[in-house]
Amino acid sequence: MNLIFLGAPGAGKGTQAEIVCEKLGIPAISTGNMLREAVKQGTPAGLAAKEYMDRGDLVPDEAVIGILKERIAQDDAKNGFILDGFPRTVAQAEALEQMGVVIDRVVEIRVPDEKIIKRMSGRRVCEGCGSSYHIQYNPPAEEGKCDKCGGNLVQRVDDKPETVLSRLQTYREKTEPLKDYYCKKHKLISVEGQEEIADTAKLTMAAVTARI
Numbered sequence: 001m002n003l004i005f006l007g008a009p010g011a012g013k014g015t016q017a018e019i020v021c022e023k024l025g026i027p028a029i030s031t032g033n034m035l036r037e038a039v040k041q042g043t044p045a046g047l048a049a050k051e052y053m054d055r056g057d058l059v060p061d062e063a064v065i066g067i068l069k070e071r072i073a074q075d076d077a078k079n080g081f082i083l084d085g086f087p088r089t090v091a092q093a094e095a096l097e098q099m100g101v102v103i104d105r106v107v108e109i110r111v112p113d114e115k116i117i118k119r120m121s122g123r124r125v126c127e128g129c130g131s132s133y134h135i136q137y138n139p140p141a142e143e144g145k146c147d148k149c150g151g152n153l154v155q156r157v158d159d160k161p162e163t164v165l166s167r168l169q170t171y172r173e174k175t176e177p178l179k180d181y182y183c184k185k186h187k188l189i190s191v192e193g194q195e196e197i198a199d200t201a202k203l204t205m206a207a208v209t210a211r212i
Helices: 013-024 031-041 044-055 061-072 090-098 113-121 161-175 177-184 197-209
Strands: 002-006 028-030 081-084 105-110 123-126 132-134 188-192
Touching: 002 013, 002 177, 013 028, 013 081, 013 105, 013 197, 028 031, 028 061, 031 044, 031 061, 044 061, 061 081, 061 090, 090 177, 105 177, 105 197, 113 123, 113 161, 161 177, 177 188, 188 197
Parallel strands: 002 081, 002 105, 028 081, 105 188
Antiparallel strands: 123 132
């Protein structure tokens, strides 16, 4: 099963993607981590993306999708995958489809803006592997250290309260139209984000396995 997780920044997409990937045995693919890994491995698409990244430019959609196709061709994705952070626009979704990447289901996690602001101010991300934590809702076993790789946990600049509102506005303008796009294709299911991660996970798994 090939999945996309949608939701505003801080809605919990990454956390839910990690939970679902463990249950289904399919990889959760973060666009940012995917780009960095492709550059590190020196793949053709990774080298092309590196030129843009080194200049500080946005990597074009075609290059990102090229790297995505390389990633989902790997053995661990043969039974499916979860996309977290891509597509971000209808144009990207259309490009994804045109390049033959088939998506079976899109799960949207909905959380009110005021809760997102609270969540994001407490979020911490591993410098090493990119895993996400929260000082209140999903703390690491050792404060400031990643459970998976032992890397340092940091607060990203764009998770600070003063930048969250602008990120939410960008999401509403650029990414929310994806809901209509996938709804018309009968692939969208929405989940109400809960206070407890485990409660959201139950709803998310039900959405993943439900008939549409």
